[in-house]
Amino acid sequence: MWSVRALAATAALSLLAFSTTTFASEPKQGGILRMYHRDSPGNASIHEGATYSLNVPFMPVFNNLVIYKQDEAQNTMDNIVPELAESWAWVNDNKTLTFKLRQGVKWHDGKPFTSADVKCTFDMLMGKSQQKFRQNPRKAWYEQVNDVATNGDFEVSFNLKRPQPSLLALLASGYTPVYPCHVSPGDMRTHPIGTGPFKFVEFRANESIKLTRNTDYWRKGRPYLDGIEFTIIPNRSTAILAFVAGNFDMTFPTEVSIPLLKDVKSQAPNAICEVEPNNVSTNIIVNSSAPPFDNIDIRKAMALALDRKAFISIMFEGQGDVGGTMLPPPNGLWGMPKEMLQTIPGYGPDVNANREEAKKLMQKAGYGPEKHLAVKVSTRNIPVYRDPAVILIDQLKSIYIDGELDVVETANWFPKIARKDYMLGLNLTGNAVDDPDQSFYENYSCGSERNYTNYCNKEIEKLFDVQSQETDIAKRKKLVWDIDKKLQEDVARPIIFHARTGTCWQPYVKGVTVMTNSSYNGYRYEDVWMDK
Amino acid sequence: MFAYLVRRLLLMLVTLFGISVVIFFLLRIVPGNIVDILFAAAGYVDPADKVDLEKQLGIDQPLVVQYLHWIGGLLHGDLGYSYVSEKPALQEILPRIPITARLAGLALLFSASIGIPLGVISAVKQGSRIDYALRVVSLSGLSLPSFWLGLLVLTASVAMFGQMPIFNANPRSFGEAFATYCIPAMVVGFRSSALTMRITRSSMLEVLRQDYIRTARAKGASDAAVNYHHALKNAILPVITVIGIEAAFLIGGLIVTETVFNIPGVARFLVEAIRWRDYPIVQNLVMFIAVVVVFANFTVDMLYAVFDPRIRYTD
Numbered sequence: 098m099w100s101v102r103a104l105a106a107t108a109a110l111s112l113l114a115f116s117t118t119t120f121a122s123e124p125k126q127g128g129i130l131r132m133y134h135r136d137s138p139g140n141a142s143i144h145e146g147a148t149y150s151l152n153v154p155f156m157p158v159f160n161n162l163v164i165y166k167q168d169e170a171q172n173t174m175d176n177i178v179p180e181l182a183e184s185w186a187w188v189n190d191n192k193t194l195t196f197k198l199r200q201g202v203k204w205h206d207g208k209p210f211t212s213a214d215v216k217c218t219f220d221m222l223m224g225k226s227q228q229k230f231r232q233n234p235r236k237a238w239y240e241q242v243n244d245v246a247t248n249g250d251f252e253v254s255f256n257l258k259r260p261q262p263s264l265l266a267l268l269a270s271g272y273t274p275v276y277p278c279h280v281s282p283g284d285m286r287t288h289p290i291g292t293g294p295f296k297f298v299e300f301r302a303n304e305s306i307k308l309t310r311n312t313d314y315w316r317k318g319r320p321y322l323d324g325i326e327f328t329i330i331p332n333r334s335t336a337i338l339a340f341v342a343g344n345f346d347m348t349f350p351t352e353v354s355i356p357l358l359k360d361v362k363s364q365a366p367n368a369i370c371e372v373e374p375n376n377v378s379t380n381i382i383v384n385s386s387a388p389p390f391d392n393i394d395i396r397k398a399m400a401l402a403l404d405r406k407a408f409i410s411i412m413f414e415g416q417g418d419v420g421g422t423m424l425p426p427p428n429g430l431w432g433m434p435k436e437m438l439q440t441i442p443g444y445g446p447d448v449n450a451n452r453e454e455a456k457k458l459m460q461k462a463g464y465g466p467e468k469h470l471a472v473k474v475s476t477r478n479i480p481v482y483r484d485p486a487v488i489l490i491d492q493l494k495s496i497y498i499d500g501e502l503d504v505v506e507t508a509n510w511f512p513k514i515a516r517k518d519y520m521l522g523l524n525l526t527g528n529a530v531d532d533p534d535q536s537f538y539e540n541y542s543c544g545s546e547r548n549y550t551n552y553c554n555k556e557i558e559k560l561f562d563v564q565s566q567e568t569d570i571a572k573r574k575k576l577v578w579d580i581d582k583k584l585q586e587d588v589a590r591p592i593i594f595h596a597r598t599g600t601c602w603q604p605y606v607k608g609v610t611v612m613t614n615s616s617y618n619g620y621r622y623e624d625v626w627m628d629k
Numbered sequence: 630m631f632a633y634l635v636r637r638l639l640l641m642l643v644t645l646f647g648i649s650v651v652i653f654f655l656l657r658i659v660p661g662n663i664v665d666i667l668f669a670a671a672g673y674v675d676p677a678d679k680v681d682l683e684k685q686l687g688i689d690q691p692l693v694v695q696y697l698h699w700i701g702g703l704l705h706g707d708l709g710y711s712y713v714s715e716k717p718a719l720q721e722i723l724p725r726i727p728i729t730a731r732l733a734g735l736a737l738l739f740s741a742s743i744g745i746p747l748g749v750i751s752a753v754k755q756g757s758r759i760d761y762a763l764r765v766v767s768l769s770g771l772s773l774p775s776f777w778l779g780l781l782v783l784t785a786s787v788a789m790f791g792q793m794p795i796f797n798a799n800p801r802s803f804g805e806a807f808a809t810y811c812i813p814a815m816v817v818g819f820r821s822s823a824l825t826m827r828i829t830r831s832s833m834l835e836v837l838r839q840d841y842i843r844t845a846r847a848k849g850a851s852d853a854a855v856n857y858h859h860a861l862k863n864a865i866l867p868v869i870t871v872i873g874i875e876a877a878f879l880i881g882g883l884i885v886t887e888t889v890f891n892i893p894g895v896a897r898f899l900v901e902a903i904r905w906r907d908y909p910i911v912q913n914l915v916m917f918i919a920v921v922v923v924f925a926n927f928t929v930d931m932l933y934a935v936f937d938p939r940i941r942y943t944d
Contacts, residue, residue, distance in 0.1 A: 147672040234671040302714045304893040342793035508661025511669045546673035
């Protein structure tokens with residue numbers, strides 16, 4: 098009898114627990130999500146910036162034509178879903194991409210959204226309109242777009258010069274919101290108007306950014322939150338302490354370093370933290386237009402001297418990835434497989450053997466134990482740049498290169514690089530989209546504004562175009578691997594490592610997805626809710 | 630007295646003119662400008678866009694023209710627009726002034742109200758345990774960098790109370806207001822109070838050895854009357870000078886404290902503006918600080934006459 102009662106009680110409790118769990122997992126409306134922001138963005142216009150400091154607070158204000166699914170961690174072509182578009186189709190031998198647009202969508206100021214807004218946005222991005230952005234860092238993304246044509250108020254077509262399947266991926270990035278035609282670029286910098294789940298309320302430089310729920314949002318039932326408030330705290334120690342003390346519901350995304358993560362977990366054991374790659378590579382920019390790095394032997398020797406694992410274990414306690422230009426698998430979609438990577442000089446597991454080979458190359462170039470090569474390693478005066486530069490200098494010592502750290506203030510970094518006033522530079526490159534078109538054309542094509550080293554290889558450039566037009570993913574992947582391998586062998590911009598960083602939130606914050614192959618695309622926040 | 634005041638006011642104007650020239654040209658000597666930083670943030674440089682932007686902001690003009698444009702505007706109450714936020718500079722600066730002023734005022738109050746009495750006690754009890762203890766405290770106050778002390782206070786607060794005194798523009802309770810302003814003010818004022826204590830002590834020791842103090846004691850005056858009425862009144866002049874100088878130096882301490890406690894005051898804003906080379910904000914803010922410092926010095930000079938009747942500013 099007792100055992101029957103116990104069984105019944107257990108069953109009842111299980112049922113209760115199950116129903117409670119089901120109840121708890123139902124999203125709740127309301128609440129203001131409080132988050133700290135790592136710095137004060139220069140303005141509020143996503144199209145005019147190239148830092149995710151802009152995407153995080155302002156992506157919730159907008160919608161794209163299409164977007165990477167916000168609850169999937171990995172950005173893939175299969176994860177792209179319509180947003181302001183209802184559907185899309187490739188026509189005309191894959192040279193025209195047509196979107197049917199959603200009807201009844203309103204801008205935050207009440208005006209209706211139409212195809213004219215899409216045309217305006219992309220004409221401005223392509224530099225074809227009278228109104229201009231003050232800065233237009235992603236103009237090169239639309240190099241293959243001939244024009245954007247409207248067909249009525251709710252259809253728009255992108256006519257391309259040649260097929261470019263990855264255009265869809267570029268359009269799905271957090272960097273590609275649709276702007277309203279009736280608001281000037283200047284006003285968008287100070288008071289952005291979007292169609293997104295949250296309306297812009299206020300941006301007080303160095304102080305705070307406030308967003309409020311768009312009650313007229315086209316996606317019914319979203320967003321769950323009443324608003325989002327970002328407090329700008331540039332001091333990382335203060336920010337982390339404030340999160341630990343419960344002043345914030347969430348840290349700034351991917352801003353918690355691995356050592357800091359330990360502090361968070363020890364002081365706030367209930368906090369949920371995720372460590373993921375952010376598709377930002379740490380690399381070396383080499384001035385190959387002037388001695389001594391105009392000598393390919395010295396460039397190769399430098400590449401051979403790198404102990405990538407040492408960088409990762411010192412800086413990230415082993416939580417980083419070795420790869421080429423493209424983010425390595427499994428998080429990256431296009432990175433070379435490990436076996437292929439290890440065939441590239443400097444990537445082999447025997448660091449001592451690599452360095453012996455490097456020493457021989459240095460001796461061939463006239464340097465040795467008696468005659469060291471003195472170089473300056475320039476980098477920005479920011480810890481994520483400075484720390485690996487110091488490790489690099491230490492590693493170069495092993496092949497007769499005496500490096501001196503040249504710390505450059507941010508304001509002077511790009512002018513210095515542009516006038517080729519450097520020998521070696523320690524640089525970080527973030528990829529907004531895990532797609533070769535974005536990475537190759539932006540960083541390695543002849544004449545690209547972000548190709549800081551002016552690396553120019555016409556043969557490789559042709560391969561860029563071949564892979565860009567390839568619609569078969571497997572074939573394209575093979576092409577991309579070959580290109581990436583060649584780029585590393587050419588010491589075009591040696592990649593040292595791909596970083597991993599942490600994001601933490603309080604246990605009552607639900608619906609957060611940290612993307613694993615880009616840190617620019619996952620901040621719509623319409624699925625986030627708070628269980629309290 | 631009137632002629633002295635006029636002379637001092639004229640001197641102040643000349644000083645402020647000199648400061649305006651120095652600020653303006655020093656800012657332009659620093660490598661890089663807002664356009665470089667905007668392009669650095671965007672990760673590329675387009676020479677044509679860069680020229681356009683420099684033209685839009687007026688930084689392509691000759692320096693003298695830019696200076697005259699700034700000063701002309703300043704005299705008409707037009708401080709220009711922030712290059713970063715594109716809002717009027719006055720609109721950016723004004724709301725931040727009361728925050729820093731409150732913080733600075735409280736820090737000075739803390740410095741004087743702690744430093745002077747403890748300095749007197751230390752001097753009166755010279756050589757005693759309490760004197761040694763106070764001297765150690767004052768030495769530690771001078772040695773501890775305020776950013777470290779600030780972080781220590783924040784860490785201790787989180788560890789002990791599970792809360793952090795982070796800035797709130799509209800505090801809901803006295804406790805929150807205390808945390809918002811008084812704790813940072815104490816952190817920044819700790820160093821000043823240590824300095825004030827040491828100056829008060831040495832000045833008091835000097836005065837306490839004077840004949841008139843011995844005379845006062847011989848006449849049967851109480852210790853309190855001797856120490857506070859006769860000695861402190863005469864020992865206070867160097868202390869006032871130091872507090873005046875500290876008021877000027879306080880801005881340095883406030884930059885660090887505002888950063889650590891995340892207080893959106895003028896000092897942190899100034900650092901950010903310098904980082905962005907936001908000339909209209911930096912120039913006008915530094916001018917504002919210069920005016921405050923010049924007036925603080927002027928006030929200190931006037932206070933001399935109040936505290937020491939022997940000092941009279943005659944023609």
